[in-house]
Amino acid sequence: MKVGIIRCMQTEDYCPGGRDFQTIRERSGEFQGEDDITLVGFINYGGCPGKKAVLRARSLVAQGADTIAFASCIQKGTPIGYTCPFAKRMKELVQNEVGDNIRILDYTHDSGRKVK
Secondary structure, eight states: OEEEEEEOGGGTTTOOSHHHHHHHHHTOGGGTTOSOOEEEEEEEOOSTTOTTHHHHHHHHHHTTOSEEEEOHHHHTOTTTTOOOTTHHHHHHHHHHHHOTTSEEESOSSOTTOOOO
């Protein structure tokens, strides 16, 4: 799996992505059962309402991503406890742009765990 992660711009000041990276290393969360994972990019969606997510996803695919993961901050609201009101539409637009050959993950990790 070659994964590109799209994250919430609003949470960048709170979260450097440590749990996303830990989840990849441990093959847990949405990455459970994956043998070979390469992170090809980690980028924000450009701010609300997420209109740049399509451009960012296109860029990740150009970098070799066969999977686009929306970071947990978008769908689960971690770490600030606020889920993105644009998440569903953003996912639809990204899927339409990258096509069915690119896997889309709704989140990266479960909330509540601290990075070791």
